[in-house]
Amino acid sequence: MVTLSDVAKEANVSKMTVSRVINHPEQVTKELRSLVEKAMKTLHYSPNSAARALAKNRTNVVKFIILENIDTTEPYYMNLLFGITQGLNRHQYALQLLTSVDEITKGNADGYIITGARSSDSEWLDKLDKPFVLFGENRYGYDYVDTDNKIGEQIATQYALNKNYQSIIFIGINEKEAFEYSREAGYINTLQSHNKVPKIFRLPNHSHSAQHFIDEHWKEFAHNTCFICASDRLATGVVRAIIAKGGEIPKDFGVIGFDGIFLDQVSHPKLTTVKQPIIKLGELLSDMLLQKISQSGAQQGELLIEPTLIKRDTTRN
Missing domain, CATH: 3.40.50.2300 (Response regulator)
Structure with a gap:
């Protein structure tokens, strides 16, 4: 097994210099660092990560x-x-x-x-x-x-407008948190730039909450409506409710989710969504x-x- 001493001998420097190159490279000149790194490469030496952590007083x-x-x-x-x-x-x-x-x-x-x-x-x-x-x-x-939650809902809302949905409703999460405010802002700003009035409902982030909400308020939603949802969970609940009520997706009603992690793919029909990386x-x-x-x-x-x-x-x- 190649040791620190072997590297020091190959580079013709002290063990202390090799240790500094490994643990505190900012304390060593570029020339010395180059010499030691070349020796490490020649000898196929890999510093022990546990030893390096100990030297830096870290746990890794x-x-x-x-x-x-x-x-x-x-x-x-x-x-x-x-x-x-x-x-x-x-x-x-x-x-x-x-x-x-x-x-x-x-x-x-x-x-x-x-x-x-x-x-x-x-x-x-x-x-x-x-x-x-x-x-x-x-x-x-x-x-x-x-x-970028705001940009995400701007993209979704603009897409719904481009597809000629006349009424665009936001189904948000009832959390008073920055991510939700940003998603709502993306929706609101985009609608207002087209001289349309925003309409927001906030629900617990569960599909059954969204399904129950749409079922209870079904008569209030005219054809040619698109629901912009703050999560795929809410969106899948909206989709189930619309289908149960006999609504046609996407002809009469559109639904856009947010997340793009698994639920969007198992939804039937498959969900249009804002995908987070x-x-x-x-x-x-x-x-x-x-x-x-x-x-x-x-x-x-x-x-x-x-x-x-x-x-x-x-x-x-």
Whole structure:
């Protein structure tokens, strides 16, 4: 097995210099770094990730905290988890999955990725002593990665207008959170730019809630209406209700969801939806957190990724 001493001998430098190149490259000149890296390549030497972590006083562990009911959000979080893991694996970091705030301070970690945080969580978030980033927009100045929710619903609403639906209704999630406000803003701004009056209903994020709502208010919805929904869960409930009432999709009624993770494909007819790049978002969360850790907790800001509209059978061709 090739050792640190072997690399030092090959590069004609001290073991301390090799260690610095591996653990603190910013402290070594470009020339010395080049010499050591060449020797490592020649000898096929790979630094031990555990040893490097120890040298930097790190654990090489990131905790991922889900603050929502996983039973009602899968496979959404499975895709996010896959993306986060891919990002961490590139840097030899391990992932620990938590589902309770009480578990955060148990054991050691270099930082946290947190999803499902709400306004009421700001009090304990402010007390965390390790770097963290959020998945999801927030208005409290925390670093985050998310889909550009506003742009997503702008695209969806404009598409409904282009397909000549005369009435365009927004079915939102009854959460007073930044992501929902942004989705509503995308819908409202687009309609108002066409001199149309917005109409918004907010429901719990469950398909049966949307199905019950449409069933109860069916007589209020004229033909040539498109429902812009803040989630695929709501959209699938709207679709079921319209079909049960004898409405024709997409001729008389259109439905557009938001997420594009599994439910849009099992819906019948298949759902037109705003697709979030969840796996990519997971990778970006990992990248942002690891950069924040390497920069001693420096602020990273926000990163919004534009989603895409997937056109399927619940809207006109």
